[in-house]
Amino acid sequence: MKKILTLFLCSSLSFSFAVQANEQPTVNKIKPKNIIMIVSDGMGPAYTTAYRYYNDDPNTPEIEETVFDRHLVGMSSTYPAPVSGYVTDSAAGATALATGVKSYNGAISVDVNKKPLKTVLQQAKKNGKKTGVVVTSQVNHATPASYISHNESRRNYNAIADSYIDNGINIDLLLGGGTNYFVREDRNLIDEFKAKGFDYIESYDQLNTIRSDKSVIGLFAPIGLPWALDDSNKYRLSAMTKAATAHLENNNGYFMLIEASQVDWGGHSNDIASAMAEMDDLAETLIYLEQYVKEHPDTLVVLTADHSTGGLTLGVDGEYKWEPSVFKGMKQSSHSIAQAIAEKDITAEQLAQMLTFALTDEQFSQLQVIKENKADDIKTYQLTRQLYTKINQFISEKSYTGWTTGGHTGIDVPVFAFGKGHSIFSKKIDNTDIAKKIFKLL
Structure with a gap:
């Protein structure tokens, strides 16, 4: 009997070691060179359904598939740390997506004790990858801030902007709005970025002039960008993304955060027209990235929302x-x-x-x-x-x-993914799992 038990234990251990030995090559095999994380702020499942009908060609009998339909892989829960209940704000949601740790509403990549948490962007930079952030809000808003920096409150806009330099620069490209926070009476952060070797651009036309050998900061509005319906380029997220991918390409790869920030703003205002125009800009961005991944198959694209806004129905x-x-x-x-x-x-x-x-x-x-x-x-x-x-x-x-509210709701949100390693984001996961999986891929 002892011989049988010993044989069984040896066989079990051998199998366990074999699995562990095979795990690392498997992870290495699916590791992408480039990781593009997209957060569509406030985009619950009703938004992608609405966009399908909004985008439908009424002259055909079928309802056409959208780019979102093509890449749906699962759903994610969004609740914050217990101290904040079941309904998250954008800061706690972004903190979970960026660090893999749940925190309180208002937290910018700090835990419930207000201690800084490492983010996937910071890890990518430490690994020698280039890093970029492209948003339609101000670049020091809750979501981008949670990937770049740390603060006990999302409302500390000036301090967050200051930290982009004071805490050590960990971004190679930063595009969005927010001039009011970077050029102030007490401090001119644009001049400081220039002194650190950054190029500065302030119009969409200059996106075509970005130099590949220099880091770049582009601020195109005093606070957030104009609504897509009102902007000079209704596909400004797509335009910024195209410029960003070209700029960030390098032998070591890159990590980029993209945020369709104003889907959320449309939800807060119960503004369906603006929300769908923002979704259309995001769809154009995804369509571009589909082609980009075909040409760069070592790239992973993951898209989700931090929460749903407005209770859209x-x-x-x-x-x-x-x-x-x-x-x-x-x-x-x-x-x-x-x-x-x-x-x-x-x-x-x-x-x-x-x-x-x-x-x-x-x-x-x-x-x-x-x-x-x-x-x-x-x-x-x-x-x-x-x-x-x-x-x-x-x-x-x-x-x-x-609409049921002018605020957020606590429902699960969709997860979309395509490119190298995308299958690990499938099924029902938690928002923290997204960061944990990206850390592993890094």
């Missing part, structure tokens, strides 16, 4: 319909329309051209009442906000778009 009040055609033709955001109404007199006919549909007399009257009843001391942006909210309400009603 398609179909309301018992009506079995959703009509994105109501807002698909809009050439400017409802925010810019609201601003125009706040600043000058707009006729019902002019407003119908802006919205691509006519308001009822009652709806137009409601806008006039808001404008006429404003307090003498109300600022233009406050009046614009009131009009913006009302216009979004009209668009949602006409398109049968539903």
Whole structure:
């Protein structure tokens, strides 16, 4: 009996060592040279469904597949550390995605005791890879900050911007908005980046002039970029991504964070038209990356959301319909329309051209009442906000778009992946698992 038991134990140990010996070559075999992590802020599953219908060609009987449909691999939970309950904010969500550790809402890659946590971008830089960040928010907003730096509060915007230099520069490319935080009365961080050897660009046209032998910072707006519907380039995320991939390519590979930041902002404002335009910009970015991965098969692309925003739903009040055609033709955001109404007199006919549909007399009257009843001391942006909210309400009603909140929700979010090693992100995972898997690939 002892001989049998001894033989069994030896066989088991041999099998265990064999598995361990085979694990490392397997991991090495799927290790990508380049890793592109995309966070579509606020993009719960209703957003990708909505985009499918928004993108549909009404002249064909089928509903066309989107780039998101082609690469769906699983779902991710999003809850933060227990101290913050079940619903995360963007900072805790990004901290989990960047470090593999759950923290409190508001944390920028620090744990619940406010101690710094290593991020995947920092590890990539330590490994000799180039690093880049491309966002449509300000570059010191919650998500990019959580990959680049550490702070006890996402609201410490100036301190976060300062840390990009003071804590040691760990990025080779930084593109987005945020000039107000980098050129201040007390400090000019742009000049400091230049002194460190960075090129500085301030227009999309200059993306084509980026030198491959120098690091670059590009800030294209005082805070976040304009809405895609209002920007000079409605596919600015795609344009920045194209320039970034070309700039970051090198023999050691790179890690890049891309954030479609303003999907979330559309959700917070219950602004379906702007949210879908932001999704369209993201879709164009993914379509470009599909081709990029074909040409660079040693590249991994992972896309997920930090949470879902707004409680978006398609179909309301018992009506079995959703009509994105109501807002698909809009050439400017409802925010810019609201601003125009706040600043000058707009006729019902002019407003119908802006919205691509006519308001009822009652709806137009409601806008006039808001404008006429404003307090003498109300600022233009406050009046614009009131009009913006009302216009979004009209668009949602006409398109049968539903919202449950102006904040975040606690639902699981989709995970998309393609390229080398993408299969390890499949099935149901937690947001921390994404960072843990990327650490292993690094």
